Amino acid sequence: MQMSARNMLKGKIEGIDKGPVSTRVKIKMDSPGTVTASITTEAAEELGLNKGNEVYAVIKASEVLVAKK
Amino acid sequence: MQMSARNMLKGKIEGIDKGPVSTRVKIKMDSPGTVTASITTEAAEELGLNKGNEVYAVIKASEVLVAKK
Amino acid sequence: MQMSARNMLKGKIEGIDKGPVSTRVKIKMDSPGTVTASITTEAAEELGLNKGNEVYAVIKASEVLVAKK
Amino acid sequence: MQMSARNMLKGKIEGIDKGPVSTRVKIKMDSPGTVTASITTEAAEELGLNKGNEVYAVIKASEVLVAKK
């Protein structure tokens, strides 16, 4: 399946923090740095997300802000 | 200024494509890979974005989807 | 590939309106009704979107508002 | 009141899962299928959302991704 999302960053899950409705997933990128996602706990469970899983962080271009010093 | 956004990825602008209202900014990350942002042309001009500028891609955790093969 | 997005609605493209940076895609759902997406023109071209294509509208649960009369 | 949101899908609430801050609402559409929304618990309470309520799922076009097999 191809996605219109311009950004698919590959990494490994390094931490999962489940709340009753929302779950925070920390994804360690191949390059230095970590991307944090906040998804429904239901999704985290249906995908069977676990530490060490290879996943993609998928981000639509219209959700990205640009900051400049 | 500190931001609640969990994701701030540093990179350099490698391309800007301005439309009348929306502008697409390609940001080359220090690590391999590129992040694409779609922002208003007004913002691109006020920040004076140009190829080669050091910028940050700022992404709120609730905007990140997770995909797993 | 499995997505954390809770909503994947199947339909057929019934119209595409390309601007220089943004593109509007109208997707006719199997059930009555149409879903409109606004994506980058770059994405529309890379996916080769054309009228009649079977596609999915993918929507993260945190992007859905609820309205009640 | 008219909304700029391009997508207003009518349905009935078939399930509500309240967390302390976030609430997940499952909306059964008139056509087969369900749309999931993640909203604040405060909003769910102010609107008095209950199973069986007729509601609309409101989605801005810029929040919809397109996927193609």
Added chain:
Amino acid sequence: MQMSARNMLKGKIEGIDKGPVSTRVKIKMDSPGTVTASITTEAAEELGLNKGNEVYAVIKASEVLVAKK
């Protein structure tokens, strides 16, 4: 109609900038300050948006970042 969106800010349109697909709407709030919205041109036309119209800027709480100096 009641909305789950936590933020509805009332103001008057002080400027509209239509592109082929996206339109930028500047809304002057009752209090000092302006809120900018980027919506589809189609929506701007269907709502018949014009300078001076009273409108609401509607923002879901999960779309708001917090910054602190």
Added chain:
Amino acid sequence: MQMSARNMLKGKIEGIDKGPVSTRVKIKMDSPGTVTASITTEAAEELGLNKGNEVYAVIKASEVLVAKK
């Protein structure tokens, strides 16, 4: 740091409601009215958000809907 986000509204925190993963922040604007943000609890803690803090509500233009009576 300059942000591409078109909307930065200054105010004071008047309430914080922390859940295990998500946190709701109520920001009283200088003008009458309050803006609500839903952010990760992790962000709320790293920024040390407390009642009375001066903060900015930062909102990307593409996240703002327009409603008209």
